Amino acid sequence: MSEPVLVSTIDLHTHTTASDGTLLPTELVRLAAQRGLRYLGIADHDTTYGLPEALTAAQAFPDLTIVPAVELSATSQHGGDFHLLGYGIDASSPALQRALDAFRQDRESRVERIVARLRENNVPITLDQVEANAAGGAVSRAHIGRVLIENGEVETINEAFDRWLGRNRPAFVPRLPLFAADAVRLVREAGGFSVLAHPLTMGKFERQLPELIEAGLAGIEVWYGPYSPDQRELLAELAREYELIATGGSDYHGPDHREGRDLGNAPVPDSVLDDIRRLAPELL
Numbered sequence: 001m002s003e004p005v006l007v008s009t010i011d012l013h014t015h016t017t018a019s020d021g022t023l024l025p026t027e028l029v030r031l032a033a034q035r036g037l038r039y040l041g042i043a044d045h046d047t048t049y050g051l052p053e054a055l056t057a058a059q060a061f062p063d064l065t066i067v068p069a070v071e072l073s074a075t076s077q078h079g080g081d082f083h084l085l086g087y088g089i090d091a092s093s094p095a096l097q098r099a100l101d102a103f104r105q106d107r108e109s110r111v112e113r114i115v116a117r118l119r120e121n122n123v124p125i126t127l128d129q130v131e132a133n134a135a136g137g138a139v140s141r142a143h144i145g146r147v148l149i150e151n152g153e154v155e156t157i158n159e160a161f162d163r164w165l166g167r168n169r170p171a172f173v174p175r176l177p178l179f180a181a182d183a184v185r186l187v188r189e190a191g192g193f194s195v196l197a198h199p200l201t202m203g204k205f206e207r208q209l210p211e212l213i214e215a216g217l218a219g220i221e222v223w224y225g226p227y228s229p230d231q232r233e234l235l236a237e238l239a240r241e242y243e244l245i246a247t248g249g250s251d252y253h254g255p256d257h258r259e260g261r262d263l264g265n266a267p268v269p270d271s272v273l274d275d276i277r278r279l280a281p282e283l284l
Contacts, residue, residue: 010268012041012067013085013197013221013249017135018050019071020142022254025054028263033061035264039273039284041087041249043069043197046103047138048091065284067276070096071197073103073175074183076208083197084180085221085247086187088280093190099178104138106176111139117171118144118164123153141165142253181215188216193279195219195247199235200227206238213242218279223248223268226260232267245275 015021016028023031025042032040042054051068058066068091072084089096115127125147133143133150145160154160164171178186187194196212199205199220209217222235223246239246248268250261260266277284 006035006037006264008223008248008264008266008268009036009038010270010272011037011249011252011264011266012039012043012069012087012247012268012272013071013224013266014040014042014252014263015044015071015254016042016050016054017137018047019044019138020134020140020253021137025050026057028252029054029057029061029064029066031263033058033064037064037264039065039067041067041069041085043071043085043087043249045071045083045138045140046073046100046107048089048096048100049137051091067283069192070100070187072178072183072186075177075179076202077179077211078208080203080208082199082202082205082208084183084187084217085195085197086183086190086192087195087247087276088283089187089190089192091190096186096190099186103176103178107138107140110173110175111141111144113173114141114144114165114171117173121164121170123148123164123171124151125153180212180217184212184216193218195221195245197221198224198227198251200224200231209238209242213244217244219245219247219275221248222246223266223272225250225252225262225266245272245279247272247276 016025044050055066058064069087074084118125129147130143133146145157148154148160184194194217248266250265252263
């Protein structure tokens with residue numbers, strides 16, 4: 001297999017085994033350096049556990065800057081879920097860590113209930129299998145999906161969500177709600193700023209954007225790996241209209257990536273760095 005073509009040296013949206021990625025933080029940092037990335041945003045879901053290891057690993061690569069982040073799962077007041085990227089956070093923030101601990105406990109309880117519902121539907125799966133797949137990281141539906149693939153129940157993660165794990169599917173269990181204003185506040189109290197991740201996955205997001213901006217949203221993810229040029233242009237125009245910064249990243253989870261989500265595969269321009277410096281000059 002040929003080496004993937006690096007589209008940008010900036011990738012502000014990646015995941016490690018601390019959540020649902022498949023590479024250890026050290027492995028991700030090493031791969032980013034090998035591919036020539038200059039800025040790597042590590043934004044694990046509802047946890048910052050991978051950041052200390054990543055920052056330590058990056059000391060061996062002086063040309064690579066780690067942008068500490070977290071990806072929070074949140075809920076709009078109007079209904080509908082979305083993901084919020086918190087950049088430039090202080091991972092030691094007590095308020096942030098208390099919230100993340102609550103989310104982590106909720107994730108564990110949620111996974112137990114999802115596994116129970118799958119077994120009620122005659123799908124052979126155990127909690128031990130899911131925890132082994134998570135390898136010590138925060139357990140998630142993605143880990144359940146991978147076990148379903150390993151067990152031959154489905155062929156892809158998308159199929160796992162479409163058949164069993166997605167909203168209104170047989171094994172769906174809602175998570176602990178975190179509303180927009182609270183999510184933005186958490187990020188701000190931790191010294192960071194908030195960006196709406198992959199906006200087009202949020203139902204009717206344009207109608208809900210004013211609510212998020214009122215709560216303190218600073219930007220939207222425009223250069224998202226899987227998005228088409230037309231979709232990126234639409235999002236860039238909205239960012240200009242609402243005076244938000246535009247960020248971007250691949251949403252890389254590991255070598256078994258989906259199309260458009262390989263490391264460095266999002267066409268993130270250098271101008272993003274200038275926008276970030278205006279919000280958080282100490283970050284870069």
